[in-house]
Structures are given as structure tokens and as C-alpha cells.
Amino acid sequence: MLEISGLHAGYGRVPVLRGIDLSVAPGEIVLVLGPNGAGKSTLLRSIGGFIKPTAGTVRLDGKDVTGLAPEEITRRGLRLVLDGHRVFPELSVRDNIRLGAAFRGGRPDFEAMAGPALEMFPILRQKLHDPARDLSGGQQQMLALAQAFVAQPRVLLCDEPSLGIAQMLIPPILDFLKRWAALGTAVVIVEQQIDSALAVAVQAIYLGLDEEGTP
Ligand SMILES: Nc1ncnc2c1ncn2[C@@H]1O[C@H](COP(=O)(O)OP(=O)(O)O)[C@@H](O)[C@H]1O
Ligand SMILES: [Mg+2]
16 A cells, blocks of 8 residues: 655755655554654655655565655545644634535535544544634544545544643543544654553664764
8 A cells, every 4th residue: 555665765965864765555554763863854745745855766566666746645534633723713623524524525525534533533523613723733633634535545644643742541542543544544643752652553664863863
């Protein structure tokens, strides 16, 4: 589903990733671990097309997508959920979720597409008509995931889903990702700490820093 080989990427002339190999099958969760600054977000950005890799390849369903524009990579079924639970604060919870399906054809039925996510995150259903700014950080993370869910990606990249959210909301979020993967989605989760995320993953890679703090 997602195959990365020998991936190099960085900013300007500063290299960050030097030869990353990673392969994620449908239904599988791979965890990318490492300290702050090690290049975890850079990896997700280069898979998603936001940074052009300087070497190596990214394949989706066997097709080379290295260096394609983010919109094109999204169109081919990859979705990146950024860290920091980003949502549209002025829009209602419902409209935030609907945006995830905006590029899908036709007029998909809201219940049919969002139902499984709302079942896992009942608080979102209770707050469907409230503006997203009224949600807590953890609830906004749930919303960001629900929005990605209705896009029905085949590959989901999720950057630090547990960052800055209440401890008690982390298990339901990981549980949701686990069930989502079980539907046949290839999932990559980035975390700084091993914690509970390791329990849901089948594979993990570690990006480190040297003594000088260089990735
Ligand atoms: N937009 C950017 N421009 C230049 N350097 C960046 C940029 N974003 C990240 N970096 C650098 O790239 C390295 C890896 O960052 P990042 O991928 O964000 O790490 P992580 O997500 O693991 O915390 C760090 O040294 C960081 O300072
Ligand atoms: Mg990061």
C-alpha cells in the first residue's frame, strides 16, 4: 500500500532524513518514534508531497508518487492529519466533518459516512452543531480524525495524535485508529513517546538525534 525506500529530504541544504525505508500494508499500523526535532514530521510531509524528497521513492499502491503535489497525492488516497489538532474553529463540528468529504463525488449521506466515527466519539455527536472552537484539545483531535475518516483514505498519516490532549482521551483515540486500520487502511502514527501507541502498532521505526542534536 505505502512503500518508502531510501528516502532523503530536508530543508534547503540541511538534510533531515537520510535513507528512510518503511512499508505499511493495508490494515497495518506503523509507529514512527523519536524525540523532538528528529524528523518525524518531515517524514510525513515528504510522504504527503509537502516537501520534495531529494532522493528515494514513495510508492502508493505500487505507483511512484515521489515529488507529486500534495493535492495529487491526496487524490490518490493519502491523508495527512497534522499535529496540534487543527480544525476550523468558526465552523460547526458537523461542517468540519463534512469538509473531509468535500472532494468526494456526489452528496454522500452524512450519517452513512460519519456514523462510525461518531459512534467512537459520542461527544462529537452531542456537539455536532457547536463551533469547533468550543471543543477541548482532545475533542478537536477527535474531530480532525473524524474529518479525515470521512475522506476514506487508503493511507492515513497521523502526526502526534496524543500531543497536548488530556491523558484520558488518548486511549479512545488510539482505539479509533486501531479500528480504522482494521477496515483495511494503512496507518502511520508519529509519537514522541512509546506509551500506549506501541500497543496498537505492528511495526515501529525510530528516528534519533546525535549528541549535537542533529537528526
Ligand atoms: N520549515 C522548516 N525549515 C527548516 N528547518 C526545519 C523546518 N521544519 C523542521 N525543520 C528542522 O528539521 C528537523 C526535523 O524537524 P521535524 O521533522 O519537525 O522533527 P519532529 O517532527 O521529529 O519533531 C529539525 O532540526 C527542525 O529544526
Ligand atoms: Mg513533529
